[in-house]
Amino acid sequence: MSLGRQVSFWVIALAVTVLILWVLRGILLPFVAGMVLAYLLDPVADWLENHGIGRLFSTVIILVFFIIGFVLALVIFVPLLGHQLSGFVANLPTYAEKLQALAANFLDGRAAETLGITTGDLQGQLGDFVKQGASWLASLAKSLWSGGQSLLSVLALLVVTPVVAFYMLNDWDRMVATVDSWLPRQHRDTIHRLARDMDASISGFMRGQMMVCVILGTYYSVSLSVVGLNFGFLIGIIAGLISFIPYVGASVGFVLSVGVALMQFWPDYTMIAIVVGVFVVGQFLEGNILQPKMIGESVGLHPVWLMFALFAFGSLFGFVGMLLAVPIAAMVGVLARFAIEQYLQSSLYRGPPGTGGGEGE
Known part of the structure; x- marks a missing residue:
């Protein structure tokens, strides 16, 4: 096969792969997360295998400990984070107003005259900045959510990802050998x-x-x-x-x-x-x-x-x-x-x- 035909083949393969990812992007999250998890945990499975534990049993041990740790983290930290997050969001308008007042006091008088702005202009600009920042964060969160969760609930993600990780981790070496044969x-x-x-x-x-x-x-x-x-x-x-x-x-x-x-x-x-x-x-x-x-x-x-x-x-x-x-x-x-x-x-x-x-x- 000539160099030109090889380049064309791989360019077409790359384009098809990107197209598939784009079309299926709404359902890929648990599968990609499972693959990433299996890739990260594969050295641990290899270490257990080298110490006389079978691949299947090694995979079960790793995922059981991972799931236990993940659940404990959810139980311990999520309530605290949720409480602080709700409090932070509730206090955000008050913080924004205090920051405006603080900045206005700092630049009041001669400093404001030197910079050519008034206290009212400063408060208005800060208010617009805070609103734009909040809008940007909201749109970013919405984009990430719709891109990764449009067809899957959080519960489905938590169920599917460990299953995918289990099969990928158990078959990792065989998959690598198969790809190598191609x-x-x-x-x-x-x-x-x-x-x-x-x-x-x-x-x-x-x-x-x-x-x-x-x-x-x-x-x-x-x-x-x-x-x-x-x-x-x-x-x-x-x-x-x-x-x-x-x-x-x-x-x-x-x-x-x-x-x-x-x-x-x-x-x-x-x-x-x-x-x-x-x-x-x-x-x-x-x-x-x-x-x-x-x-x-x-x-x-x-x-x-x-x-x-x-x-x-x-x-x-x-x-x-x-x-x-x-x-x-x-x-x-x-x-x-x-x-x-x-x-x-x-x-x-x-x-x-x-x-x-x-x-x-």
Whole structure:
């Protein structure tokens, strides 16, 4: 088969795959979540297998412990989070009004004249900003919900995902072997090398980032609660959960916590500074200890590329897209590096033999 026909085949296959994902995006969430869960737990199953436990029994043990842990987390944390969330939403208009008044007092008099705005203009602009922010958050939540849950209830998601994960985890090695038997023989070694690079990139980021999110969520929620910040547990959990998006988790948590601290502690600058210090320490831990130790530099996912993939796939496919964004971004990164490597070794870069082109040119 010529190179042109091979390229055409894979381009058509990619287009068909994207089309299928687009058409079925409303029902894919439990299946994609099950596959992701099976992929993350496969090393544990392999470890149990290597210690003399059969694959089926290993799968049962892993999923039973996972489900028990998940149910305990729901029972313990969901009521607390729900209570704080309802309280935060109920107090949001009051907080917005206090922030407007605080900003107006800060810029009143000569400062307002210098900036060329009046107190009334400032309050109106802040009110519009708060309304636009609330509208954006509502539309984002609605988009994610409709994209991931249009045909499935939460109960169905919780039932189907463990079932899919069980079968995928139990048959994982057989599926890998089957796919391997379909590979074109002349490119098998190259595909294996690319697959290993993809697996290292995906697993390194996903498993490492999950641990980072758990640690940061625990640190922020406990620290803010100890400080006495209203809704500190909720804000800390939110900051930890969305820390997989570079800089977004800490930024959102910082803005929310400082905003609440201003309303709660003003004019106690010490308490406000302590809240700020919680996030300064968190960012130091994340950037200098957690990220290098748990994720490292070998993952190869640039923060800008990762943010673009998360927002792009989230916009196209909802929550399903956000689950697929990291694996696909890692795969594209590996393929892009491979393509550049091939280009640098080709005559397109070096020039035809005997033309004077070379590394020194």
